[in-house]
Amino acid sequence: MHFEIPYDDKERAEEFYREAFDWGIDSIPEMKYSIVHTSETDKNQMIKEKGTINGGMFKRSPELKNVNIIINVDSIEEAIMRIEENGGKLIREKRAVGDMGFVAYFEDTEGNILGIWENMKK
Secondary structure, eight states, X not given: OEEEEEXXXXXXXXXXXXXXXXXXXXXXXXXXXXXXXXXXXXXXSOBSSTTOOOEEEEEOOSSSOSOEEEEEOSOHHHHHHHHHHTTOEEEEEXXXXXXXXXXXXXXXXXXXXXXXXXXXXX
């Protein structure tokens, strides 16, 4: 449902993706995150064009150092349980992302780091 690109230099990375792909990028300093718009969204930031995805950018960290794919789940707790039962391991605990939802990161059985996202129930 979402991709994330880590960076070492925020301004350099944002300029690259703006210029190379004409993406819109909105910085959210209080979250230390930038929202990446690869396609048009509605007033709720949901994609208008089917088959496209938007994403985000953040400062690279030791555990999150590569491009990430974020998978939408109904319950992060249930997803973590199933991930661990099947040989994966939690890399970063569940945390709230503003009033939008929750995110956690895991390592799969092949060493890939991915994220899981649960929309906040309103």
